[in-house]
Amino acid sequence: MSDPFSMPSSGDFHTTRWSVVMGACAAAPEERRVQFGAFYRQYWPPLYSYARRRGHNPHDAQDVTQDFFARLLEGDWLSTADPARGRLRTLLLVMMKRFLANQWDRAHAAKRGGGLSPVSLHGEEAEQIYLSAPGAAVLPDESLYDRSWALTLMTAALARLKIEHQQHGKMAEYELLKDCLTAERGEIDYVAVATHLRLLPATARSVVHRFRKRFREIFREEVAATVASPADEEDEMRALLASLGRMG
Numbered sequence: 547m548s549d550p551f552s553m554p555s556s557g558d559f560h561t562t563r564w565s566v567v568m569g570a571c572a573a574a575p576e577e578r579r580v581q582f583g584a585f586y587r588q589y590w591p592p593l594y595s596y597a598r599r600r601g602h603n604p605h606d607a608q609d610v611t612q613d614f615f616a617r618l619l620e621g622d623w624l625s626t627a628d629p630a631r632g633r634l635r636t637l638l639l640v641m642m643k644r645f646l647a648n649q650w651d652r653a654h655a656a657k658r659g660g661g662l663s664p665v666s667l668h669g670e671e672a673e674q675i676y677l678s679a680p681g682a683a684v685l686p687d688e689s690l691y692d693r694s695w696a697l698t699l700m701t702a703a704l705a706r707l708k709i710e711h712q713q714h715g716k717m718a719e720y721e722l723l724k725d726c727l728t729a730e731r732g733e734i735d736y737v738a739v740a741t742h743l744r745l746l747p748a749t750a751r752s753v754v755h756r757f758r759k760r761f762r763e764i765f766r767e768e769v770a771a772t773v774a775s776p777a778d779e780e781d782e783m784r785a786l787l788a789s790l791g792r793m794g
Contacts, residue, residue: 586615586646588702592635593642594672599687600646604673613674615644633782634772635695639688675701689789696786699772703765710760719743723757 597607605691612637618641676690685693704724711720720740726734740750769786770779 582615582619586619587694588698589638590615591672591675591698591701592691593638595676595694596639596642596687597646598673598676598689599690608672610646614642617645633774633778635692635782639691658672692786692789696789699768699786700765703761703768706764707757707761719753720755723754727758727761 577676593614594607594611602610675694708720711717734754736747736750739754740747743750769782773779773782
């Protein structure tokens with residue numbers, strides 16, 4: 547049986563997160579759990595980061611985040627979600643704040659679960675995202691959440707890019723070029739790329755350019771999937787890129 551909480555395939559990402567939310571609201575409980583699975587896995591890290599910043603240790607933050615999603619799935623919270631009223635990022639943060647303030651009782655966490663599989667491995671990944679950036683310790687709580695949200699979308703975009711290269715038998719190219727995504731243009735060793743890929747230097751430059759361009763396209767698709775309109779997409783892109791700019 548396939549794991550409903552595994553990272554979606556490339557094609558699955560073309561369904562917007564808002565459509566997943568709205569579809570899950572109308573579905574029967576078991577179908578809702580399956581539809582909700584990829585959504586749950588993708589947005590675990592930023593909400594986990596927020597729980598950590600609010601004073602929970604790693605174990606308790608995993609419990610809090612697991613229980614938040616279980617309650618989100620079990621209850622009717624999603625039925626009030628309206629894409630026209632704002633960004634998915636903002637909606638989940640508001641819900642998490644209310645949950646931490648009014649809902650969560652650690653003594654009951656192990657008794658619930660809502661059919662969601664344990665995510666200890668994903669919790670470890672989320673902890674790495676939480677600890678990853680220099681200066682994260684001094685970021686305000688909501689800025690840390692925004693940064694983690696942006697990193698989560700970037701991770702999803704990178705996973706899609708990897709899948710595309712796997713499908714075309716170009717994993718060696720992917721492994722070589724992925725570090726170029728975070729490098730400044732003047733830092734990329736095009737001669738080394740050309741040597742490894744057995745290309746002319748000019749051709750290597752074109753390959754790197756296409757690789758970086760495709761990543762930006764996928765990242766934009768990830769952002770667009772969490773907002774309601776093209777205008778919101780542009781604003782969200784600027785906000786998330788600004789949050790990454792606070793990492794140094």
